[in-house]
Amino acid sequence: GENVEQHPSTLSVQEGDSAVIKCTYSDSASNYFPWYKQELGKRPQLIIDIRSNVGEKKDQRIAVTLNKTAKHFSLHITETQPEDSAVYFCAASKTGNQFYFGTGTSLTVIP
C-alpha cells in the first residue's frame, strides 16, 4: 500500500514567520493530496487539497505545492498567527477514497 512520510514532526515558528511542512509518498498512482488541520482536542478538518494535474494551489495564507516526479508535496503557511498552532496531517489517495495519512506535524506559533 501507500506510504506517506511527513517532516518535521514538530515545528516552532515566531508569529509572522513562514512555516513549511513536507510530505513524500511512495505510490506514483496517487493523484489527490489533501491537508488536514487538527486543533487540540478537536477533529481533523480539511484546509486545502491539490490534485495531481496541478503544481500549486493557494488559499489566502496557505499554499500547497506538488512535485509528481519527486513524489513530494508541501504545505506553506505565510504570516503565521497563534491560531495556526495545531497538528497538520498530509494525506495521499490514488482512488479518491483510500486515504493514507502522514504521522502529523505539531506546529507551534510563538506570539
Added chain:
Amino acid sequence: DSGVTQTPKHLITATGQRVTLRCSPRSGDLSVYWYQQSLDQGLQFLIQYYNGEERAKGNILERFSAQQFPDLHSELNLSSLELGDSALYFCASSVARGRFEKLFFGSGTQLSVL
C-alpha cells in the same frame, strides 16, 4: 460541526472486553471510514465501507470488525481488548461519488483500556 456523529465520546473498559463504537455519517454521504489515532502514530486507516459494502481494508486487526447498516450508520467492534488498543477512534464520511473526495471527521471516541 461536520455533521458526522460518533458515540460514545469516551469509553473506559478493561482488558479482554468487547466494545462497539458507533458512527452516523453526514446526510447524503455513502462512505464511512474508520481511523485509529494513537499518540505517536498519526491517523491509521482501519477500514472503509461504501453503501453497506466493505470497500477497503487497512491495518485492521482480526480482533476488530466493522459493518455499515442500510441506514448508512456504521459500527466498529473491538474485541479481546488489549492495553495497546487505547486510542482515539475517528469515523469520517464522504459523498463517494467522484474521485476527489473530501473527508469529514466526527469528534472521535476516546477508548481507554485499563
